[in-house]
Amino acid sequence: MMKNLKQKMVALAGDQAVAFAAKQSDVDVVAAYPITPQTIIVEQFSEYVANGEVETEFICTESEHSAMAASIAASATGARAFTASASAGLALMHEMLFVASGCRVPVVMAIANRALSAPLNIHGDHSDSMAQRDSGWIQMYAENSQEAYDSIIQAFKIAENSNVLLPVMVGLDGFTLSHTLENVETFSDETVKEYVGIRKIANVLTHEGKLAPFRLDPKNPMTMGPIALQNYYFEFKRQQEEAMSNALMVIQNVNKEYGEISGRKYGNGLIDEYYLKDAEIAVICIGSTAGTMKTIVDQLRNEGIKAGLLRIRTFRPFPSEDIRTALSNVKAIAVMDKSMSFGGNGGPTFHEIRNALYDSNPRPFIVNYIYGLGGRDTSPTQLRTIYSDLQQILTKQTIDQPIKYLGLRD
């Protein structure tokens, strides 16, 4: 096993870090369509192609729908396929996302998270990928550009694992991460290429009853993406759920092995805990907000307040058990959602957390904060009020307002 391999610090915006990671992962086919704030990814990758720095077929498709179709087809042919999108582009792909997971193709996609229209808005929130949470894709969210880089490399290992074979999307907050320069530790091309390896194709039974690699291969004709009716469709779906639950362990293993070569770990790969052991109050959030939140927790801890933070890194499969364990001593919890589930009594993360903690005994107080929609700035002062609200809930032992909108104009 390789350990703590040599790395080089470079200044990269989140999008550039993603493109660089894809380049180093020896991707065979990139099929993509430009959309703000993902554009830097495709521009950067086009430059690699133009300068002969990658051995990749780059397909500049006429839509995101075709980008995903081409990615599925390339992956079904046996290639390692990567794409990137955001917002309306991801929404246009919606139909094909289910096809990708149903066809069990390990496509990796970066999402520079952005608000959905209308009204038109190009800035960061999680509406786009949260709307795809039931599409059968593994979903991971990065806290910073470093994690975006690391997660893209890890995503190939996770997606292509024969116990998983599911597509993976890695979210990075639009502009906050996608367009902001950060120092990123990077491996050499050779190291990443060796770590990710050439895509291994699992053997499956063909209709002729022999074992053959699961891809479009004239030597072993296979029918992929068939019609399956009342008698078989259900089993296909159950198997996808099985793969999702296998992914829980695979993501943790990949996080661990990657940690050994890089010196960087993201919690257990599923959740990232910050001062939770003895915390009485805790916030749960996703993405770059966690960076600011950690600073606030530091301040509160200095003041002697038992505050903690839980960052969800992997949203699908949802790590319910890990979250339950991590929060077992916490008495009041605030769940932050950068997207809405209209008419659904709170945001998507709130739903998941309430579901995960329903069986906790004693069950903690749980409240929801919707924030940052359309890129609305959320200041540290505003974020700090969440913890003071939680303190009040503990004092009063009751919740006055279960769902709040942070930084909303009155």
Next chain:
Amino acid sequence: MTTQEWKFTAKEIANKPDLFLPGHRACAGCVPATVLKLVMKATRGPTIVTEATGCMEVVSSIYPYTSWATPWLHTAFETAAANASGIEAALKIMKKKGRISQEHVDVIAIAGDGGTFDIGFQALSGAVERGHDFLFLLYDNEAYMNTGIQRSSGTPHGAATTTSPAGSSVPGKLEYKKPLADIMIAHNMEYVATASPYYWRDLITKVRKGLEVEGPAFLHVFAPCPRGWRSNPAKSIEYSKLAVETCVFPIWEAVNGNYKLSSPSKLLSLAPQKKKPVSDYLKGQGRFRHMFKPENKALLDEVQNITDKRWKQLLKKCNLS
């Protein structure tokens, strides 16, 4: 494209193993199924097929059975051409990296009229513009048959479908068939052709020519559907002949934009007296029944007029007028 035309005997074609196998669930008299069988007889080596959602996709891939003896992929309705681009790109780079054999693999994208004229048109136009090496095969049964006979932009003027019914105030489809093959020629494609399965030799030859093109090729194949056309299943192939004889569906090919009539249509251009009236083709098809009512005489005349007009335009393009 090679300059030497592929020669074959009927015996060779009959003896060539099928890649589209029997046992599929197509209706009696389904011409699209016959078309696919013939198309797959024209392959020249390893071939990957990708298909749009539609009748032929559904009848040939009911899990756990398949009619495909060649690798086959379906993803969605509008994606046949986008799939082909992904497959072609993957083959190219994997070959370059030495991960698969160096043998050439042909890619065929198949879609019906809905998956080509309408919902799949953007992906088709995009894939052709990008120049992927594939043959796009359109089997045109002139409506959304798989979902129950709804009109498409490939449905001809006057035809009754479930979304363009012949009612008391609207006599079937008012709009005209989109000239799709011409639109594909406007993409500066090296090879575009139309074919009808009655002239099966012509069809097979054109498939092979399309495969031999290094880049995108487009083949528009006429494919009667007795269920959707409300016609006698035993007469499906007869209709595919009549459509050519009446010039409703002339067969031709265009190499680098140079139109050239194929023999059956060429003969009609040389002997115009042999060109049959459109009513010979329309009668017997339930979808055109209303056109033979006295009050719809104008509609019948209009179909003859538009057919003559388009035929004249075609002759002009072939420098035959």
